[in-house]
Amino acid sequence: xxxxxxxxxxxxxxxxxxxxxxxxxxxxxxxxxxxxxxxxxxxxxxxxxxxxxxxxxxxxxxxxxxxxxxxxxxxxxxxxxxxxxxxxxxxxxxxxxxxxxxxxxxxxx
Amino acid sequence: xxxxxxxxxxxxxxxxxxxxxxxxxxxxxxxxxxxxxxxxxxxxxxxxxxxxxxxxxxxxxxxxxxxxxxxxxxxxxxxxxxxxxxxxxxxxxxxxxxxxxxxxxxxxxxxxxxxx
Numbered sequence: 001x002x003x004x005x006x007x008x009x010x011x012x013x014x015x016x017x018x019x020x021x022x023x024x025x026x027x028x029x030x031x032x033x034x035x036x037x038x039x040x041x042x043x044x045x046x047x048x049x050x051x052x053x054x055x056x057x058x059x060x061x062x063x064x065x066x067x068x069x070x071x072x073x074x075x076x077x078x079x080x081x082x083x084x085x086x087x088x089x090x091x092x093x094x095x096x097x098x099x100x101x102x103x104x105x106x107x108x109x
Numbered sequence: 110x111x112x113x114x115x116x117x118x119x120x121x122x123x124x125x126x127x128x129x130x131x132x133x134x135x136x137x138x139x140x141x142x143x144x145x146x147x148x149x150x151x152x153x154x155x156x157x158x159x160x161x162x163x164x165x166x167x168x169x170x171x172x173x174x175x176x177x178x179x180x181x182x183x184x185x186x187x188x189x190x191x192x193x194x195x196x197x198x199x200x201x202x203x204x205x206x207x208x209x210x211x212x213x214x215x216x217x218x219x220x221x222x223x224x225x
Binding site for chain 1: 143151152153154155202213214215216217218219
């Protein structure tokens with residue numbers, strides 16, 4: 001079953017923060033986050049494994065709450081280059097992978 | 110980082126013909142490759158999972174006789190769209206994972222297929 005992402009779309013000004021949420025109805029082994037620019041393949045951002053870990057990459061970080069079957073992606077002090085569609089991919093304990101519908105992020109000057 | 114290539118980048122073909130798309134892992138051994146399809150402004154849809162040397166596992170609703178997947182080596186998987194129809198027009202993306210990449214999936218650049 002496909003994970004649910006929210007919000008569907010968000011528009012920011014440069015320097016503002018955003019949070020993208022991903023929730024699943026299934027017990028999860030891992031959560032993957034990807035960013036896709038228009039017309040391009042997705043680019044891997046990070047993976048979080050069960051154990052409730054958090055990860056960060058420059059000003060993009062994420063958390064994974066396996067009990068709640070949720071993950072959140074945090075973008076701080078957004079840059080123009082952050083624009084794109086963000087997908088979460090959830091992997092269950094059977095290694096079954098599903099992607100959310102995506103969150104379209106637009107960062108304006 | 111791990112690099113995955115796809116060929117061709119885009120292809121236009123006529124209805125009824127077959128098209129082959131290649132997916133290669135350039136600097137690692139891909140024990141598993143995934144094929145996705147993406148419609149405009151929609152999420153990636155997993156079509157099938159292939160492990161080197163064995164038959165692909167297709168997702169429900171994906172016709173295995175129409176979308177032939179071969180994973181002949183640890184660096185190459187191919188997707189052949191047989192008897193293509195206009196509704197097969199889409200963006201096809203492969204991804205690969207292997208022992209060296211642990212849990213990450215690395216995506217190819219995608220292939221834009223247009224069937225006229």
